[in-house]
Amino acid sequence: GAVVSQHPSRVICKSGTSVKIECRSLDFQATTMFWYRQFPKKSLMLMATSNEGSKATYEQGVEKDKFLINHASLTLSTLTVTSAHPEDSSFYICSARTVEDYGYTFGSGTRLTVV
Amino acid sequence: AQSVSQHNHHVILSEAASLELGCNYSYGGTVNLFWYVQYPGQHLQLLLKYFSGDPLVKGIKGFEAEFIKSKFSFNLRKPSVQWSDTAEYFCAVKRTDKLIFGTGTRLQVFP
Numbered sequence: 721g722a723v724v725s726q727h728p729s730r731v732i733c734k735s736g737t738s739v740k741i742e743c744r745s746l747d748f749q750a751t752t753m754f755w756y757r758q759f760p761k762k763s764l765m766l767m768a769t770s771n772e773g774s775k776a777t778y779e780q781g782v783e784k785d786k787f788l789i790n791h792a793s794l795t796l797s798t799l800t801v802t803s804a805h806p807e808d809s810s811f812y813i814c815s816a817r818t819v820e821d822y823g824y825t826f827g828s829g830t831r832l833t834v835v
Numbered sequence: 836a837q838s839v840s841q842h843n844h845h846v847i848l849s850e851a852a853s854l855e856l857g858c859n860y861s862y863g864g865t866v867n868l869f870w871y872v873q874y875p876g877q878h879l880q881l882l883l884k885y886f887s888g889d890p891l892v893k894g895i896k897g898f899e900a901e902f903i904k905s906k907f908s909f910n911l912r913k914p915s916v917q918w919s920d921t922a923e924y925f926c927a928v929k930r931t932d933k934l935i936f937g938t939g940t941r942l943q944v945f946p
Contacts, residue, residue: 752932763925763938764879813879817932824869824934826879 722748722818726827733804741799741830743814749794750816755787758811758829770797776814804834839928841937848916848944856911856940858900858926867929868909868913870900871936882924885909896920918944 721802733739743753751772756764768789769777776789786808788800790812814827840859849855860866869884876932885895890902909926921944926937 743854756936761939761941764936766933766935769933815879815934821879823884826871828878 722746722816722825724750724814724825726814726830728830729828730831731833733832735805735834736803738800738802739804739832741801741812741814741832743797743799743816743827745795745816745825747817748818750797750800750818751794752817753791754795754815754817754824755797755799756813756815758810758813760811764813767799772797773827801832804832806834808832809834839926839935841926841940844938845941846943848942850918850944850946851915852944853940854911854913854916856870856924856926856942858894858909858911858937859907860909860926860928861907862928862930868900869899869929869934870894870904870909870911870914871925871927872922873925873939874927879925882911914944916944918936918946920944 725744725746727742753770755767757767758764766779769780770789770791772791772794778784791797811829811831813822813829817824838861842857868885871879872882873879882898883892885892885902893899898913900909902909924940927934
């Protein structure tokens with residue numbers, strides 16, 4: 721089946737630095753990918769929709785300048801957390817829509833800790 | 836506001852007990868509905884989905900869900916749970932091209 725690979729699985733960074741998270745569709749092309757943030761014991765909050773070759777669409781309340789999304793190819797979307805602060809510490813998950821079955825496949829997530 | 840509600844936040848069961856997790860949505864019109872499971876330390880996995888047709892949907896691992904349009908519900912059921920079903924369960928609704936998730940239900944199954 722469709723596989724989405726997310727890297728890294730864990731990252732610790734210093735406050736003020738930037739962190740890039742990659743999301744790859746391994747065996748299918750994904751024109752649309754989604755980025756979620758999951759707080760401890762909370763639901764997944766949709767942050768943005770990443771569209772190949774165009775600007776991402778951000779959900780209300782998500783800072784587009786802090787969470788930079790690039791979807792440069794049909795198999796890769798990246799989320800860069802810029803000038804990270806401890807409150808950005810969270811679990812970030814990407815997802816891609818699989819056209820064949822109109823479903824969604826999720827990456828394994830990235831645990832970001834900002835110290 | 837449009838939303839997905841999961842009223843059971845934490846469910847504790849013994850093995851072989853029956854399970855029903857509630858999911859209600861507030862969107863009008865045609866909806867696509869999903870149930871996902873997240874085992875500890877793992878990524879989200881699709882249990883089942885409903886797009887159209889038979890409102891009783893059967894998924895993997897013995898799970899099923901029933902879409903009741905009049906009640907705006909899509910409850911997840913399993914007749915006999917196992918210890919390995921311990922996980923977080925998420926109901927989701929597809930809105931335009933996006934998946935909107937409920938708050939999740941943590942299921943603990945004890946031997």
